[in-house]
Amino acid sequence: MKVFKFGGASVKDAQSVKNVAAVLETQGFEGCLLIVSAMGKTTNALEKVVENYFAKKNYQSEIENVKLKHLEISEELFEKGHSVFAEISLFFSDIESFLRRNKSPNYNFVYDQVVSCGELISSKILSEYLNDIQFKNKWCDARDFIKTDHNYREGNVNWEETEKKMAGFDQHTCYVTQGFIGSDDHNFTVTLGREGSDYSAAIFAYCMNAETMTIWKDVPGVMTGDPRKFDNVSLLTHLSYEDAIEMAYYGASIIHPKTLQPLQQKKIPFYVKSFLEPLNPGTRVGSNESKSDKESFILKENQHLMRIATRDFSFIAEDHLSQIFSLLAKNKIKISLMQNSAISLDLCVEDIYDSIDELEKELQQEFKTEIIKSVSLYTIRNANLEDSNKIYQNKNVLLEQISQKTVQVVTN
Structure with a gap:
């Protein structure tokens, strides 16, 4: 079948x-x-x-x-x-x-x-x-x-x-x-x-x-970036499950985040192809594919940047984090990026159900909060760190995080 x-x-x-x-x-x-x-x-x-x-x-x-x-x-x-x-x-x-x-x-x-x-x-x-x-x-x-x-x-x-x-x-x-x-x-x-x-x-x-x-x-397959958002993108002909799961996690719109785990468990090959050019090979995702080292770009728009701090300037401790995450789950708000310091927690979040205002209201009972709405999250995988800022160089950078060869930047 x-x-x-x-x-x-x-x-x-x-x-x-x-x-x-x-x-x-x-x-x-x-x-x-x-x-x-x-x-x-x-x-x-x-x-x-x-x-x-x-x-x-x-x-x-x-x-x-x-x-x-x-x-x-x-x-x-x-x-x-x-x-x-x-x-x-x-x-x-x-x-x-x-x-x-x-x-x-x-x-x-x-x-x-x-x-x-x-x-x-x-x-x-x-x-x-x-x-x-x-x-x-x-x-x-x-x-x-x-x-x-x-x-x-x-x-x-x-x-x-x-x-x-x-x-x-x-x-x-x-x-x-x-x-x-x-x-x-x-x-x-x-x-x-x-x-x-x-x-x-x-x-x-x-x-x-x-x-x-x-x-x-309506695209040739999984690209190194959305051609409507980025210049000079190319087709990724083969991806490992690990690559595809990571791209979906970071917000690649061409792959639904939950799609890949059931397929990976039974090692079912997964293709992304163009219905305009059905004879072209598209992208194959499978267990036998090697991890890609191509630089790729992902943009998540309509995000919100939330900064949460304790009212008494005490450390953000485990009990604080537990309380914050519980409220996030209750309001069905998903975290796209997280960065914490001693006294504050920065969250770039996705608000599918329009509940960010209710979340802030609940948080303000215990914390100080600040929200910048309608921001964008750029993720660069396998980044060339010397010129990775080229895709957001004219933007106002609100938050930046680098992990191995992955760069994530929140801008408005």
Whole structure:
């Protein structure tokens, strides 16, 4: 069984859906499972629905806009009267029905029930289209297979239960399913974290003992830097798991941080390839690859720099750190970089759930705090230390840290 993951950019419109079929023609469609993301910017649009719902604004018009977009795409793919049109309408009716009946004040719970529909709809459209052109496949609901706890918006996988659920897959049949979603023990939808479709693919690959896993992107593979952010970048044709995990940890957007560990455990080769040039080799990540010594650049934007100090100028001790980390975990704020001195702790953090102000409020009960919002974190791996400042030389440097041949700099 081969696992292929197609992201939002690869199914953003009718022509892109047709291109998925062209990619499959080059790869072979026998015994494979396709993981599909929501189309284009659908996730953002459905997030707006949830925002409007809680703000008691008109969310129905947002739902209608997303629905019309999917129907327009489908009109270019299917003949009039095709059953897929009724199914698309039903998905959106389900969203409206859920929001009308919902009594839960839990934002994260509501988010997962609404935003997850993007993947369900896109995968249904792709599955129906492939069947129509004789790429025979079975559509399946990922929530029936990936079982999680009820940590909405960032579910933790119940691996034992998930493996049991996946035992019935036929290795010779082709399937189309969704990324990003699973379900808890009450069968409510739980998402796996923003951009979690790569992780979904790794979960399926692990549990099904896949031969390979391939993620299809609009870039040639893993580059030494995002070509939209850095000049003179090149393709990394081979990476060790260690390299890839390190790059994901530092924030390389092309690899989801949780994706690699399940693959590494079973030594499943992992490819990143271009859906625009499917015959090109892309990047191979595997256990037999040597560690790369190429200089590479990673940029994480929309970070916040937080400085925490004791009120009495005493040392930042273990009990202080325990208290700080507990509050970070409670507010689901992730640390991207940490540096401490005797009386202060500097944290560059990522605030996915917009809870930085609540964190600061709680911290100020015991500590003095200072926050600089909307900063950028540059990471240079295998850095040429003599000229590593070339990528941020015109920026205001707020924090710098050098570890072996890795340079990390926070700027604004």
